[in-house]
Amino acid sequence: xxxxxxxxxxxxxxxxxxxxxxxxxxxxxxxxxxxxxxxxxxxxxxxxxxxxxxxxxxxxxxxxxxxxxxxxxxxxxxxxxxxxxxxxxxxxxxxxxxxxxxxxxxxxxxxxxxxxxxxxxxxxxxxxxxxxxxxxxxxxxxxxxxxxxxxxxxxxxxxxxxxxxxxxxxxxxxxxxxxxxxxxxxxxxxxxxxxxxxxxxxxxxxxxxxxxxxxxxxxxxxxxxxxxxxxxxxxxxxxxxxxxxxxxxxxxxxxxxxxxxxxxxxxxxxxxxxxxxxxxxxxxxxx
Amino acid sequence: xxxxxxxxxxxxxxxxxxxxxxxxxxxxxxxxxxxxxxxxxxxxxxxxxxxxxxxxxxxxxxxxxxxxxxxxxxxxxxxxxxxxxxxxxxxxxxxxxxxxxxxxxxxxxxxxxxxxxxxxxxxxxxxxxxxxxxxxxxxxxxxxxxxxxxxxxxxxxxxxxxxxxxxxxxxxxxxxxxxxxxxxxxxxxxxxxxxxxxxxxxxxxxxxxxxxxxxxxxxxxxxxxxxxxxxxxxxxxxxxxxxxxxxxxxxxxxxxxxxxxxxxxxxxxxxxxxxxxxxxxxxxxxxxxxxxxxxxxxxxxxxxxxxxxxxxxxxxxxxxxxxxxxxxxxxxxxxxxxxxxxxxxxxxxxxxxxxxxxxxxxxxxxxxxxxxxxxxxxxxxx
Numbered sequence: 001x002x003x004x005x006x007x008x009x010x011x012x013x014x015x016x017x018x019x020x021x022x023x024x025x026x027x028x029x030x031x032x033x034x035x036x037x038x039x040x041x042x043x044x045x046x047x048x049x050x051x052x053x054x055x056x057x058x059x060x061x062x063x064x065x066x067x068x069x070x071x072x073x074x075x076x077x078x079x080x081x082x083x084x085x086x087x088x089x090x091x092x093x094x095x096x097x098x099x100x101x102x103x104x105x106x107x108x109x110x111x112x113x114x115x116x117x118x119x120x121x122x123x124x125x126x127x128x129x130x131x132x133x134x135x136x137x138x139x140x141x142x143x144x145x146x147x148x149x150x151x152x153x154x155x156x157x158x159x160x161x162x163x164x165x166x167x168x169x170x171x172x173x174x175x176x177x178x179x180x181x182x183x184x185x186x187x188x189x190x191x192x193x194x195x196x197x198x199x200x201x202x203x204x205x206x207x208x209x210x211x212x213x214x215x216x217x218x219x220x221x222x223x224x225x226x227x228x229x230x231x232x233x234x235x236x237x238x239x240x241x242x243x244x245x246x247x248x249x250x251x252x253x254x255x256x257x258x259x260x261x262x263x264x265x266x267x268x269x270x271x272x273x274x275x276x277x278x279x280x281x282x283x284x285x286x287x
Numbered sequence: 288x289x290x291x292x293x294x295x296x297x298x299x300x301x302x303x304x305x306x307x308x309x310x311x312x313x314x315x316x317x318x319x320x321x322x323x324x325x326x327x328x329x330x331x332x333x334x335x336x337x338x339x340x341x342x343x344x345x346x347x348x349x350x351x352x353x354x355x356x357x358x359x360x361x362x363x364x365x366x367x368x369x370x371x372x373x374x375x376x377x378x379x380x381x382x383x384x385x386x387x388x389x390x391x392x393x394x395x396x397x398x399x400x401x402x403x404x405x406x407x408x409x410x411x412x413x414x415x416x417x418x419x420x421x422x423x424x425x426x427x428x429x430x431x432x433x434x435x436x437x438x439x440x441x442x443x444x445x446x447x448x449x450x451x452x453x454x455x456x457x458x459x460x461x462x463x464x465x466x467x468x469x470x471x472x473x474x475x476x477x478x479x480x481x482x483x484x485x486x487x488x489x490x491x492x493x494x495x496x497x498x499x500x501x502x503x504x505x506x507x508x509x510x511x512x513x514x515x516x517x518x519x520x521x522x523x524x525x526x527x528x529x530x531x532x533x534x535x536x537x538x539x540x541x542x543x544x545x546x547x548x549x550x551x552x553x554x555x556x557x558x559x560x561x562x563x564x565x566x567x568x569x570x571x572x573x574x575x576x577x578x579x580x581x582x583x584x585x586x587x588x589x590x591x592x593x594x595x596x597x598x599x600x601x602x603x604x605x606x607x608x609x610x611x612x613x614x615x616x617x618x619x620x621x622x623x624x625x626x627x628x629x630x631x632x633x634x635x636x637x638x639x640x641x642x643x644x645x646x647x648x649x650x651x652x653x654x655x656x657x658x659x660x661x662x663x664x665x666x667x668x669x
Contacts, residue, residue: 045415061662116532123531127542128479146530148669228493228530229486230523232665236486240661243384244489247657248409253388 029264036257053258065232066262072148072233073216076155080216081209083156084163085201091164092171104168107161111215114158119225122154148231151223158219159212166211170204203278210274214267234259322592326437327421328600331593334423337600338370340593346373347594350389350400351381357443357551357581358614365610366601372594383409383491390416394588401595403584406491408657410439410582411650417584420596422603427623431647432580442602443551443616444580446571446641447492447499450553453566455544456480462545464572465503469521478526482533482543484552488661490532491579496547497664498648498656499577509648512656513663520667528668535559538567550639554615558637569639578645580619605629612638 036054040047056062091103126133127145136143144150174197182192220235229236241247241256322340325331331340341347347366354360354376363374377398378385383405390413393399410417419437422428432441449468451461459476462468468481487493501507501515522528531537533546535556546553550569557567583602589595601607608618612634624630648656 061665064665116534119531120534120536123537123542124540127531127537127540128529224486224489225532226530227486228483228532229488229664230530230668232669236489240486240489241384243382243388245382245384245406245491246408246487246489246494247661248384248387248406248412248653 032257032261032264035254036261039251039254042251053255054261056255057258057262061232062234062237062259065234065237065259066266068148068232069217069234069263070266072151072155072231073213076152076159076216077209077212079152080156080159080163080212081205084160084208084212085167085205087160088164088167088171092168092174100168104165107165107168110161111158111165114219115221116225118154118157119222122150122157122226146227146230150226151231154222154226155216155219159216162215163208163212166208167201167204170201174200206274206278210270213270217263217266234263238263322596323418323587323589325592325596326419327425328423328596331596334600337593337597341372341591341597342370344372344591344594346375347591347598348375348377348398348401348589349598350377350386350403351379351383352376352404353379355555356614357616358610361613362602362607362610365606366598369601370597372597382489387413387416390586390588397590399588399590400586401589401591402598403586404442404581405439405584407441407579407582407647408491408653410434410584411653413584414438416587418587418589418592420585420599422599424603424620424623427620428603429619429622432619439582439584440603441580441619442583443608443611443614443618444578445550445615445617446576446578446639446645447496447547448550448553448569448571448639450538450546450548450556450567450569452538452541452544453568455541461568461570463570464574465500465518466574468527468545469518469525474525474527477545479529480543481522481527481545481547482529482531482537483546484548485532487664492549492552494656494660495549495577495579497660499547499572499575501575502577503572503575509646509652510655512659516660516663516667523668530668539563539565550617551615554637554639558615571639571641573642576641576643576645578617579647609634 037049037051038047039050039052057066091100094100122145126136133143140149142149143153145154178196179192182196187195218235220233220239223231223233224236224239229240238256238259241252241259320331320336320340322331322337328334328337331337349363352359352363354363363376366372367374375398377389377400383403386400386403386405387409389400390403405413414434414436417438421437422440425433425437425440428440432444434440449462449464453461456473456476459473460467462470462473462477467473468477483496484490484492487497497515497519498509498512499515500518501512502509504514504518507514507518519528529543531542533543533548533556537543538546538556539560546556550571553567553569557569560567583599585592585595585599602611603620605624608620608624609629609631611618612621612631615637617638618624621630
């Protein structure tokens with residue numbers, strides 16, 4: 001036993017994790033690929049390998065859905081990352097310990113507050129009629145809750161807390177002494193943020209942004225309750241196909257798998273941009 | 288890195304092999320009758336034999352039956368009280384799609400669904416998953432609402448209706464038809480107030496509402512749902528359409544005082560909201576008369592085949608059928624029960640009045656309409 005343990009060494013220790021990843025991540029991806037590349041014949045019920053699902057998922061309404069999802073999640077995650085970062089900085093600067101704790105707890109709750117309850121809160125507040133809506137429409141006449149713009153207003157409600165939650169620890173790590181040292185050496189506020197604060201924060205800020213993007217991209221219950229599919233999102237399309245009450249034809253599930261595969265591709269692309277950036281910002285930290 | 292990759296591959300291979308090996312076990316009942324293939328109570332030795340076999344199984348697995356939907360809470364409780372058979376209701380808020388997935392993927396498990404209650408769109412293409420069975424009152428079910436071989440059979444249904452909270456749309460009157468909803472003199476009062484029960488590419492009630500609207504428009508038919516999509520696009524252009532999903536809360540808060548939904552949903556809203564002082568009237572539009580029935584089917588792979596068949600017998604007894612009506616749904620044996628005088632008078636009075644007759648879409652028409660709505664809904668209303 002001991003000899004085996006030595007032989008496997010560090011790899012042996014990591015084996016359970018790898019096994020877990022294979023089952024929890026590898027297997028579903030494999031299943032998506034397998035099912036996404038097949039389609040049963042409507043008459044004979046015989047399944048054959050085909051690219052039909054994938055090509056269909058890149059055309060027409062499904063392409064629109066994918067692009068709308070991308071547009072919505074990029075827009076809302078950028079907005080939320082910026083607001084969240086400033087909010088987190090303001091909170092980090094405050095002296096009240098209990099205040100900070102309360103904010104962190106509240107953020108944890110709010111970041112997971114979505115779906116129909118959230119949608120209903122917004123419907124009741126700025127849905128139709130009402131004072132708040134008329135205020136908003138004074139500034140933004142075309143604003144309506146059940147449109148793309150409406151979703152862009154609702155999403156930051158759960159994305160900003162997520163950003164606060166992920167960046168607050170890093171902001172807490174910025175010591176006042178560093179800022180003082182920079183000032184003593186004649187550095188301006190801009191120079192401090194450009195050469196010290198910014199690079200230190202970048203990995204956490206980027207990580208928060210990516211989390212926000214993922215959360216926005218994966219969300220659909222809120223959007224569905226608010227828009228009834230008038231704003232096409234890929235996640236809503238997947239749910240309509242896989243677990244809806246309307247679409248039912250043979251082989252439609254395979255199309256759903258292909259759509260899900262597309263979302264994995266998007267996430268992979270996102271990570272392909274994010275990881276090198278993170279590596280780079282981490283290097284600044286080391287040097 | 289190569290070693291990690293190899294290890295990961297090995298892990299995947301092992302899990303795959305394991306899942307591939309999990310054989311599908313088939314349960315065989317203890318008695319001489321194999322209830323999995325029995326196509327009627329008589330063929331299995333009569334009702335007493337069925338009851339005895341079902342009691343011996345002791346359990347019934349149902350799926351996606353909300354207790355507040357079509358009175359299912361009462362029906363399940365009464366069934367358990369009468370026969371002493373425990374009911375497991377899996378995923379009560381799931382969809383027809385979930386039910387079909389469960390039959391396909393839970394094959395051989397003791398927790399697999401025995402019976403399903405699916406929309407007609409999900410019954411028609413999946414007859415290969417259902418076991419043929421004809422309940423004792425088979426002849427009371429209208430021919431158009433059942434499969435000739437007994438694969439699936441309508442249980443309860445309703446018409447698309449328009450619910451209206453008169454106090455929230457005044458001075459305009461409550462709309463009675465689809466034409467009223469787009470009447471130029473009412474548009475201003477209906478602004479932002481017309482809702483459905485969600486996304487028509489996923490919610491059957493919303494899909495049916497669009498189809499009903501299509502029937503009210505020129506060119507709209509069971510063959511062509513497109514005019515219905517244009518109708519809602521017009522509602523949207525008028526500023527009347529409210530894309531939020533209708534619920535009791537949105538009606539109560541005044542966000543969606545006009546809802547186009549199944550009559551049993553709207554009537555349930557009306558009955559619940561009455562206690563809160565909201566007066567909701569439900570009318571069935573004569574210009575877009577559309578009706579659909581949900582279907583019962585016994586799973587071919589039912590782990591409790593006798594209990595499944597007894598459940599069907601119970602649902603199609605006068606008690607079961609009247610119970611559906613207690614939940615504001617129209618029982619499928621309505622006409623037969625009416626002539627036999629077995630309808631519950633109070634429950635019957637609670638149903639909104641209907642004039643005219645409806646036709647039901649065929650499988651081909653359903654598929655065509657599904658494709659049209661999937662590709663057309665978001666682009667027309669986005």
